[in-house]
Amino acid sequence: MRVLGLISGTSHDGIDAATVDFTVDDGVLRGDIVHLSATPYTPELRARLLAALPPAPVTLAEVAVLDTLIGQAFADAAAAALAAGGPADLVTSHGQTVFHWVEGSKALGTLQLGQPAWIAERTGTPVLSDVRIRDITAGGHGAPLVSILDDLLLRGLDGVPAALNLGGISNMTVLRPTGLHAYDIGPANALVDAVVTQHGLHPSGYDDGGRIAATGTVDPALLDVLLAEPYYRLPAPKSTGKELFHLGYVDDAVERNGLTPEPADLVATLTELTVRTVADAVRAEGVTTLVVSGGGVRNPVLVDGLRRALPDTRLIPSDDLGVPAGEKEAIAFALIGWCSAHGLPGTVPGGTGATAPRILGTFTPGAAALRLPEPLATMPPALTLRRAALP
Structure with missing residues (x-):
């Protein structure tokens, strides 16, 4: 299964993309990294995003506008990545975190903008998004989700x-x-x-x-x-x-x-x-x-x-x-997409503090009816990554 992972992190500077072709061979999960790219936000969008971040006050109108503009930026990055690296079966979009609600030592909520329907409409590919909140509902922090990749590596x-x-x-x-x-x-x-x-x-x-x-x-x-x-x-x-x-x-x-x-x-x-x-x-x-x-x-x-x-x-x-340092998180979100598509948890409770592992995210169908692979009973115990001949 080929998954494109997309993320813009807390630097708020642009979108990292990684397409990984996952296969299971003799119980080992193997990932061929077939595309890597980074797409900076336009100066106008980045300035508008930074101006809306805490502790600045922001209107719901501005949140709606940013949700659309960031979603369109992610759609552009996804389309470019798929054109360069070949089609994918699934896109995992982390979106852009604009608020992570923590009081004391407990996470109570999180908000990522970047409406995934723009990606699905632009590419015709199903999208997994909103990946952090399920872990928070299970008592976790929804972060750092990259720990599922770290665990295997x-x-x-x-x-x-x-x-x-x-x-x-x-x-x-x-x-x-x-x-x-x-x-x-x-x-x-x-x-x-x-x-x-x-x-x-x-x-x-x-x-x-x-x-x-x-x-x-x-x-x-x-x-x-x-x-x-x-x-x-x-x-x-x-x-x-x-x-x-x-x-x-x-x-x-x-x-x-x-x-x-x-x-x-x-x-x-x-x-x-x-x-x-x-x-x-x-x-x-x-x-x-x-x-x-x-x-x-x-x-x-x-x-x-x-x-x-x-x-x-x-x-x-x-x-x-085997993990390019600049694109590690995009690769991790490609892995989370693969896990969710196969009915497997995308979290390690020790990594986030959740009471138990959870399958992450919400699916948005692409151009066709949403069809997922047969569920797997258990997570493969190891992962090997290698970089294919990147375009």
């Missing part, structure tokens, strides 16, 4: 392996002999991106190659203010997002510190915040091998900082396990 590694994703938010999946658990650590690129955008430091809206952080100096006093955030001391499972870690959060920390740093020094300090919070979490878990993915892997200041902070932990890119 980490099983062949010795010691205490973990998978770290450095997107807008950093999250980690840890696999112990006693089982798996996962959680959001804190901001990875979210706060840096907000400052880069605010000060116009780079047209991309992010610290390309860590060049801005490399020219700045960490402000120890401001770093201490930032590290005092109570979220870091909450027990897992836990999840967070830009509802907490946004530009206003940075401005408040700067005000409490009493001194306004130069923009490059602020970027350097926020980058060091990610290094410190991630390293603290990794050491607390006793991780021996850390498999790193996400946009943050392209920031050498961040990655080198983690290597210095974790001398006893082996850091490897997820590419070494």
